[in-house]
Amino acid sequence: MQLREKPGLPSALIGLAVRLPWWLGLALAVISYAGLHHLAQKPMPAALQPGQMGSFLLSAATHGLALAGQYLLPVFFAVGALVSAFRRGKAVRLYSAATTRADALGRMSWQEFEILVGEYFRRQGFGVLDNGGGGADGGVDVVLHKTSGKGKGSYLVQCKHWRALRVGVQPVRELYGVMAAHGAAGGFVVTSGDFTEEAVRFADGLALTLINGKTLMRDIQAHKASGPAGLSAPDCPLCGAAMVLRQARSGATAGKQFWGCSRYAQDRCRGTREVD
Structure with missing residues (x-):
C-alpha cells in the first residue's frame, strides 16, 4: 500500500486549504493577496548597472511571480476554503444520519464513508487530516494527530467500505507496514462490514485498532445517547x-x-x- 502521488502546485494549494478549517483557508487567501500585491507594486530597477545582472534577474523574476501569484494563490485558497466548508457541513449531516438510521453505512458511498470516519475521530478529540480521495482504495485515507495526553503523535487510518466481504489480513498488514515506515504512533482500519479472524489475530497486541461497522455505529449512537x-x-x-x-x-x-x-x-x- 502506498500513499497517494504528490499533486501539482495548484492541487497542492487547494488541498492544503481543504484540510484546514474554512476560515483559515480564507485568511490565507487574504494574506497571500496582500503580501504578493505589495511585492508586485515595487518598482523594477530603472537601469541595469555593471555587475548587477544576478540581482536584476532575481528582481524581475520575483516581480513577475508576484504579478501572477497575487491573483492565482488567493483563488486557490478560496476554492479550498469553500470545499472545506462544504465537506465540514456534509460530515455533520452524515454523522447525524448515522445516529438515526440503522442502515446509514450501507447507504453511503466510499467517499462519504471516509468523511464519516473522519468526523467520528474528530469527535473523539483527534485533529483530523483528510488524505485526499483518489480512488476506492487510496491507501491511507485519514491522518490523525494527537497533541497532548497519552498516546501523543500521529495515527494512520484506512477505510474499507465493503458491504459484503470481510476485510482480510492483507490490508491490515499493509497499513502496519506504512505505520512503521512513517513512525506513526498507531493506526486504525475501519470498515462498514467486518474482519476475518486472521486479521483480528494479526492486530492483537499491536498499536493497531480494527473497528467494524457494528462498533462504529455503536459508538456513534453512544455519543448521541450521552446528550x-x-x-x-x-x-x-x-x-x-x-x-x-x-x-x-x-x-x-x-x-x-x-x-x-x-x-x-x-x-x-x-x-x-x-x-x-
Whole structure:
C-alpha cells in the first residue's frame, strides 16, 4: 500500500486549504493577496548597472511571480476554503444520519464513508487530516494527530467500505507496514462490514485498532445517547476524558447501560462507571 502521488502546485494549494478549517483557508487567501500585491507594486530597477545582472534577474523574476501569484494563490485558497466548508457541513449531516438510521453505512458511498470516519475521530478529540480521495482504495485515507495526553503523535487510518466481504489480513498488514515506515504512533482500519479472524489475530497486541461497522455505529449512537437522554456524562476515572453511554453485550450485565471511556478506541482506556 502506498500513499497517494504528490499533486501539482495548484492541487497542492487547494488541498492544503481543504484540510484546514474554512476560515483559515480564507485568511490565507487574504494574506497571500496582500503580501504578493505589495511585492508586485515595487518598482523594477530603472537601469541595469555593471555587475548587477544576478540581482536584476532575481528582481524581475520575483516581480513577475508576484504579478501572477497575487491573483492565482488567493483563488486557490478560496476554492479550498469553500470545499472545506462544504465537506465540514456534509460530515455533520452524515454523522447525524448515522445516529438515526440503522442502515446509514450501507447507504453511503466510499467517499462519504471516509468523511464519516473522519468526523467520528474528530469527535473523539483527534485533529483530523483528510488524505485526499483518489480512488476506492487510496491507501491511507485519514491522518490523525494527537497533541497532548497519552498516546501523543500521529495515527494512520484506512477505510474499507465493503458491504459484503470481510476485510482480510492483507490490508491490515499493509497499513502496519506504512505505520512503521512513517513512525506513526498507531493506526486504525475501519470498515462498514467486518474482519476475518486472521486479521483480528494479526492486530492483537499491536498499536493497531480494527473497528467494524457494528462498533462504529455503536459508538456513534453512544455519543448521541450521552446528550438527549438528559444524563450528564461524567469524566473517566482512569484518564479524565469524557465518557459515553454504552450497553453491555454479554455476561451477567448483558443489555444494561454503563458509562464507558470515549478514548477506548484510540487509547484502549477501559474506564467505566455505573449509570446512576
